[in-house]
Amino acid sequence: MPEEVENTEQAEERPEVVELEALRAENEGLIAENEELIDTLQRVKAEFDNYRKRAARDQEGLVARAGERIVKELLPVLDDLERALEAAHAHEEAKLEEGVELVHRQLEQILEREGLSPVATDGMFDPHVHEALLTQPSAAEEGSVIEVLQKGYRFGDRVLRPARVVVAGPREGSASNGDEG
């Protein structure tokens, strides 16, 4: 009996028993931490998944709404065009001309609000925004734009369509009429 007591006391003081207790506690902590990490990971993954699905839906919606917004803005233009057509069919020429001017102004304003702006053509030929369809001998400075065949437009900072222009050639008699730019 005294032997047993001594054995027990020795066991509790033995370093491996102390380490055993510490390891058990540490393992419990690690298991709890792991479970928490797995929970967090599953939650983040689920959030990510939902976000992905929502983003795809949102994108479709955004594109549809962007289209709808512009289309809605264009309805008055369509209305006024129809009114102009009625004036044309009734041979009300003044009303027709007025109507066309109104429609033109409206459409220009809508497109401007969307980000459209005309390309400047009152100066030298600029290959970034102009397309030279012809070079013609001219009294104007060589290389300057002398005629606009089709207006050019930017959308935001990009050139949506270059202006198609005629460029002044050399002033001398040796005209290079008809050259493609």
Place this chain on the structure above:
Amino acid sequence: MPEEVENTEQAEERPEVVELEALRAENEGLIAENEELIDTLQRVKAEFDNYRKRAARDQEGLVARAGERIVKELLPVLDDLERALEAAHAHEEAKLEEGVELVHRQLEQILEREGLSPVATDGMFDPHVHEALLTQPSAAEEGSVIEVLQKGYRFGDRVLRPARVVVAGPREGSASNGDEG
């Protein structure tokens, strides 16, 4: 010396030592698992973050592109309107009328491609797509649309603008002319 040997042998067989070994191994496994989970979590979080940033950029781009596409389609309409205006200023009435008809057709086609469709008005009044501005005594069936004051349009399956119409009242003399729908 023989005592020591015996002690060592006893130690190796003691259950707490066996458990100690198992716990140490388990501990190492748990720590490794833990590190892996933290790595995975950080990776998923970083992916999520990047996805979020990219999605925001993509959305801006999508909306801008949707606008740009429609604006680009409308450039020929603007060109033809300008040509019609030139005809108007030159008093070329036939050319002006032709031009307006062309512009109207173009704009209608573009908007149709975008998803616009006119609301039908050749039948009974339908509060889902019509707005009754007037009820007038009429030879037509009571409740039928007898005049369209402004065309209505759907965009996809939504009513973008109801058609503003005049509705036939009762055929009898007790006309309810002027009622708001």
